[in-house]
Amino acid sequence: MRPLLGIADGKQEKEALTFGIWGVPGVEQRAILIVDDDVIIRETLRAVLESNGYVVETAETAKDAMEKSKARTFNLALLDIKLPDMEGTELLKKMHGIAPRMMKIMITAHATLKNAMDSLNLGADAYLLKPINQKELLKTVEEKLREQYAAESMSEEDVADWIQTRLRKLKVQ
Amino acid sequence: MNQHFAKVCMTHVAWTIRDGQEIPGWNAQMESSTPSERKENELTQRILKLWERYKPLCLERLSVIEEAHTAASSTALDDELRGKAESAAHKLAGVLGSIGLPEGSNIASEIEALLQPGDTIAPGQLLHLSELVTNLRSQLTRGPAAHDDSSEML
Numbered sequence: 232m233r234p235l236l237g238i239a240d241g242k243q244e245k246e247a248l249t250f251g252i253w254g255v256p257g258v259e260q261r262a263i264l265i266v267d268d269d270v271i272i273r274e275t276l277r278a279v280l281e282s283n284g285y286v287v288e289t290a291e292t293a294k295d296a297m298e299k300s301k302a303r304t305f306n307l308a309l310l311d312i313k314l315p316d317m318e319g320t321e322l323l324k325k326m327h328g329i330a331p332r333m334m335k336i337m338i339t340a341h342a343t344l345k346n347a348m349d350s351l352n353l354g355a356d357a358y359l360l361k362p363i364n365q366k367e368l369l370k371t372v373e374e375k376l377r378e379q380y381a382a383e384s385m386s387e388e389d390v391a392d393w394i395q396t397r398l399r400k401l402k403v404q
Numbered sequence: 405m406n407q408h409f410a411k412v413c414m415t416h417v418a419w420t421i422r423d424g425q426e427i428p429g430w431n432a433q434m435e436s437s438t439p440s441e442r443k444e445n446e447l448t449q450r451i452l453k454l455w456e457r458y459k460p461l462c463l464e465r466l467s468v469i470e471e472a473h474t475a476a477s478s479t480a481l482d483d484e485l486r487g488k489a490e491s492a493a494h495k496l497a498g499v500l501g502s503i504g505l506p507e508g509s510n511i512a513s514e515i516e517a518l519l520q521p522g523d524t525i526a527p528g529q530l531l532h533l534s535e536l537v538t539n540l541r542s543q544l545t546r547g548p549a550a551h552d553d554s555s556e557m558l
Contacts, residue, residue, distance in 0.1 A: 258447045271499040275451060282447045340498055362501020362509045 243322040261376055262286045266296040267311040276309060279282055293317035300329045306376055307334040310348045319347065320350050327354055327394055327401060455503050455548055462544055469515060473537050476525050483521060490519035494551040504548025509541045
């Protein structure tokens with residue numbers, strides 16, 4: 232079965248093939264990018280995710296996150312809604328262009344719940360509230376990666392439908 | 405795997421955690437637990453190590469809040485310091501729960517709400533702020549416990 236590679240973006244397909252993720256044989260671990268300006272959040276999230284078998288990279292700024300996302304493929308990114316150099320919602324939009332297939336989960340405090348709702352409208356796949364509950368984090372990450380895998384395993388007809396839905400979602404932005 | 409070798413490895417792991425400081429009961433716990441319990445214990449120890457590393461940063465943030473509280477007590481709290489203290493409280497609210505101090509996170513959230521810009525801090529609120537700051541310091545001094553159920557909070 233043809234994996235759902237780079238259909239929305241040919242560059243992404245090339246990148247994914249180069250780095251051997253997205254169902255390419257030989258790669259089992261899933262890669263996650265954590266973007267948060269607070270080192271304690273970055274390191275605690277890293278500890279939990281690494282202890283559950285994920286490969287983790289971190290970024291302190293939006294600029295760093297975009298550079299890392301261009302350099303390699305991540306299955307999923309956890310994006311803080313408030314970053315020092317850019318609003319998280321703005322980074323979310325840019326990430327859609329850089330890595331359309333990557334799952335994107337926004338992280339926010341209660342005070343910025345409205346931003347979280349806005350980010351869902353902008354195409355985020357989910358959001359988590361700080362302080363983050365460990366079980367909730369793992370459940371959400373696993374759920375989104377399962378969705379991604381399901382999309383990857385779709386038949387050609389399903390793929391066409393999925394792309395139409397995704398494009399409509401992105402056009403709304 | 406040779407049973408003796410496994411035991412030696414577990415002991416080594418226990419001794420290397422927390423910069424060589426042995427954690428009471430840790431060896432016995434490691435030897436008798438299931439793989440998933442071991443994974444959970446290892447994560448708890450890793451979070452505790454992170455706390456040791458970042459406790460000074462949390463105390464630094466608390467000191468900004470304490471400075472703002474002192475200034476507010478003498479009606480000398482300007483917008484700049486208030487903003488810094490609110491930001492420090494916001495950050496603590498986000499991270500303390502992640503490092504095994506959910507109560508500290510709740511207290512920091514309350515402080516953040518009291519320090520919102522604009523409104524004058526009323527005498528009653530000032531008293532409450534004073535209690536909250538004391539409680540927050542107490543939480544940070546105590547730190548998370550290895551057996552704390554709050555380890556589920558990140």
